[in-house]
Amino acid sequence: MAILGSSLACQVNHKNNTDMKKIEAAVTAASTEFMKIKGVQGVGQGKNKKDEDCIVVFTSADSASLAKRIPDAYQGFGVVVQNIGEVEAQ
Amino acid sequence: MENFKMDEELEALSAVQESKQEELMDLPNVVGVGLGHKVKNGKESSEKTLLVFLEQKVEKESLKKSEIVPATIDKVKTDVVEIGPVYAQTDPVLNNRLRPFPAGFSIAHYRVTAGTAAALTVDRSATAPAKYYVLSNCHVLANSGAASINDAVYQPGPFDGGTSADKVGRLSRFVPIVFSATANNQVDCAIAEIDFLEYFGGEIHGIGYPKGMGTVGVGGQLQKSGRTTGYTRGKVIAVNATINVGFGSFGVARFVNQIVTSGMSAGGDSGSLVLDMNGKAVGLLFAGSTSATIINPISAVMNALNIDFA
Numbered sequence: 084m085a086i087l088g089s090s091l092a093c094q095v096n097h098k099n100n101t102d103m104k105k106i107e108a109a110v111t112a113a114s115t116e117f118m119k120i121k122g123v124q125g126v127g128q129g130k131n132k133k134d135e136d137c138i139v140v141f142t143s144a145d146s147a148s149l150a151k152r153i154p155d156a157y158q159g160f161g162v163v164v165q166n167i168g169e170v171e172a173q
Numbered sequence: 174m175e176n177f178k179m180d181e182e183l184e185a186l187s188a189v190q191e192s193k194q195e196e197l198m199d200l201p202n203v204v205g206v207g208l209g210h211k212v213k214n215g216k217e218s219s220e221k222t223l224l225v226f227l228e229q230k231v232e233k234e235s236l237k238k239s240e241i242v243p244a245t246i247d248k249v250k251t252d253v254v255e256i257g258p259v260y261a262q263t264d265p266v267l268n269n270r271l272r273p274f275p276a277g278f279s280i281a282h283y284r285v286t287a288g289t290a291a292a293l294t295v296d297r298s299a300t301a302p303a304k305y306y307v308l309s310n311c312h313v314l315a316n317s318g319a320a321s322i323n324d325a326v327y328q329p330g331p332f333d334g335g336t337s338a339d340k341v342g343r344l345s346r347f348v349p350i351v352f353s354a355t356a357n358n359q360v361d362c363a364i365a366e367i368d369f370l371e372y373f374g375g376e377i378h379g380i381g382y383p384k385g386m387g388t389v390g391v392g393g394q395l396q397k398s399g400r401t402t403g404y405t406r407g408k409v410i411a412v413n414a415t416i417n418v419g420f421g422s423f424g425v426a427r428f429v430n431q432i433v434t435s436g437m438s439a440g441g442d443s444g445s446l447v448l449d450m451n452g453k454a455v456g457l458l459f460a461g462s463t464s465a466t467i468i469n470p471i472s473a474v475m476n477a478l479n480i481d482f483a
Contacts, residue, residue: 107413114415114429118354127411127433130391139411141433141465165410167433167465171419172312172361173288173443173458 106136109158113138116157122149124170129163137161143169182221183208189249190223201240202227204256211252222252230255267378267400268333268441273371274341276446277378277398281313281330282320282344283337288313288330289400289444291457292383293375294364294480305483306345306364307373308474309444310459314363315347317423322346326365328372332441333400342367348477352424354417359430361443361459362474375483377446379404383482386471387453389432394450395468397458399442407437407466416467418460432456432468446471454482 106128114126122142129139138160140153145166153164186208194206205226210217225242230253233241242253268279268287280290291308307326311318314326324344327335347363367373376382378398389395393409411433417425438445438461447456447468456468475481 110413110415118415118417118427125414125416125431125433127414127416127431128391129411134392139414139433141411141414141416143462165465168462169419170416170460170462170465170467171440172310172317172421172460173438173440 102136105158106138106160109160110138113140113157113162117153120149120152122146123153124167131161131163135161137163140164141170142166186221186223186249189247193223193246197225197242200242201236202229202231203242204228209252211250212254220250222250225251225253226256227253228256267398267403268329270329270335270339273374274328275374275376275378276307277380277400277403279329279333279335279400279441280307280309280341280444281327281332281335282316283325283327283331283335283340284316284320285313286330286332287335287400287441289398289442289458290328290373291444291446292377292454293367293373293483294475294478295483297479297481299481303483304345305367305370305373306480307342307367308362308364308446308457308478308480310361310457311347311350311363312361312420312423312459313444314365315344317420318347318349319423320344320347330400340368341365341372346478350420350423350426352420352426354425354427356427358426358428359473360457360469360477361428362457362469362478364478364480377448380448381452383446383448383454384452385454385482386475387449387451387455389449389455389470395434395437395447395455396450397437397442397445397447399438399445399458401439401441402437405437407434409434410465414467416460418467428460428467428469430470430473432470434466434468436461436464436466438466 125141131137211220211222328341329335342365414431445458460467
């Protein structure tokens with residue numbers, strides 16, 4: 084499949100490009116690392132309660148042992164775990 | 174009336190309403206009568222009044238004196254409120270056959286259950302006479318890649334009773350999905366050429382025509398109209414998301430650069446165009462869980478298929 088030039092990240096408004104690149108790089112690295120953990124289905128770029136950029140880790144089950152394996156912060160950004168259940172094509 | 178909290182003033186209004194309701198409902202344009210607060214200068218006041226609901230306000234000069242809602246009835250003040258036409262809000266019938274069918278309705282490849290038609294599109298380099306395509310997902314129009322070009326597409330989809338008599342078009346192109354947890358899929362999309370333009374209106378049921386493409390940010394509200402859950406809204410939880418999506422017997426496929434929203438869909442909504450609240454398209458819905466919906470960014474979809482909205 085063709086790799087497409089216009090990624091969504093380019094459309095998101097950020098204070099500056101440096102911030103944008105930092106969170107993007109952190110999300111990319113986090114997706115590689117955390118998606119190795121069984122029960123982690125996805126990783127994305129979100130906002131925490133203080134409206135700061137954060138890493139969102141999507142899990143398929145609400146499991147305490149799974150949550151323990153995911154750190155509270157990663158590469159300087161907060162990590163929020165959200166259980167969304169199994170993701171299927173609809 | 175025992176379900177409503179009534180004071181003496183409202184009881185008196187209610188008596189007037191009961192005695193005059195039929196007369197009022199016979200007036201042209203009147204669609205309802207009720208009790209409420211008078212609106213003054215656009216603000217609701219505390220003054221209780223008999224509300225007369227109109228489909229449309231018209232100039233008094235165009236009405237006969239007997240057709241005008243009186244300012245007072247039996248010493249009770251009235252207020253007219255324009256509310257437009259009133260319809261029963263039954264469940265949407267987006268899984269029905271309809272010609273022309275709007276976007277948001279059921280559609281699918283002849284061997285697929287049912288998904289949703291996203292939008293009417295044309296080739297980016299289109300020259301007249303243009304070919305018109307319906308946009309949806311690869312797993313809806315191209316059987317997750319197992320289909321052949323020119324395969325029939327039914328509206329409604331086979332699960333909703335669609336048969337060869339309901340053919341509206343044929344598969345034109347799709348972006349194959351790589352079924353691997355290390356793949357970098359960005360889109361689940363396909364287009365089918367519409368046999369006759371009269372078959373597909375392109376207007377999204379309950380939303381209207383897409384007003385170009387918009388951008389999306391975390392926390393933003395989005396809307397869609399789809400075959401299963403009809404019109405729904407969701408809030409963006411994450412962008413730039415990498416996510417593993419199950420495709421039944423085809424296996425799991427990893428997608429990158431996705432939009433994740435709060436749950437705004439269910440099986441059969443795949444292919445719904447997702448728009449911001451200004452009506453600008455932002456994505457193509459393709460997957461979800463019980464509490465989240467996964468959306469391809471629309472720019473990636475349009476680029477991959479080399480199409481524009483018609």
